[in-house]
Amino acid sequence: MKSLLPRAMRLLAQRDYSEQEMRRKLAAHSPFDRTAEKEPIDQAIEYCHQYNWLNDAEYSRKFILSRSHKGYGRQRIQSELQQKGIDRDDISRAMQECEIDWYEKAKKVATQRFGDDIPTDWKGRSKMQRYLAYRGFAQDEIQSVFSDSE
Missing domain, CATH: 1.10.10 (Arc Repressor Mutant, subunit A)
Structure with a gap:
């Protein structure tokens, strides 16, 4: 744990990590054999949890x-x-x-990318739908962008 804890602290000083990400990072630089016991990694993770550095x-x-x-x-x-x-x-x-309003967020993203005028032709609407779907919006959130403009 002595060599892994300072590494974990350096990593967490730069940005936040999930527990799984931290385990991967520590395992990659662990001086121990990959198949050996994972106790030093577990100890470093537990120490970070105790001080709420890893949450x-x-x-x-x-x-x-x-x-x-x-x-x-x-x-x-x-x-x-x-x-x-x-x-x-x-x-x-x-x-x-x-508490994010995803419908409002979809509308905002659409207007930022395509302007205030929502396309009425099939090609333009299709392009906007694909873009919003790629960005991770649900179908009902995408449809609300079109229904608000009508």
Whole structure:
């Protein structure tokens, strides 16, 4: 643990990590054999939890707010958090705590990208739908952008 804890502290000083990300980082630079016991990594992780330096719930909230401000939708953010090893229950709890109006966010992203005039032709609407779906917005959130403009 002596060599892994300073590394964990240096990593957490730069940015927040999920527990799974931190385990991967520490395992990659662990002086121990990869198949050997994982106790030093567990000890370093536990130490970080004790001082609340590593907190998946807080990490999820910060990540959701950050990615939503960059114009990403709920589905994409959830997928990214799952890839980072965050539990589905923690993700849904964090989503509720953030209280983001995803319908308004979809409209804002659409107007930033395509302007105030919502396309009425099939080609333009299709392009906007694909863009919003790629950004991670649900189908009903995308449709609300079109229904608000009509």
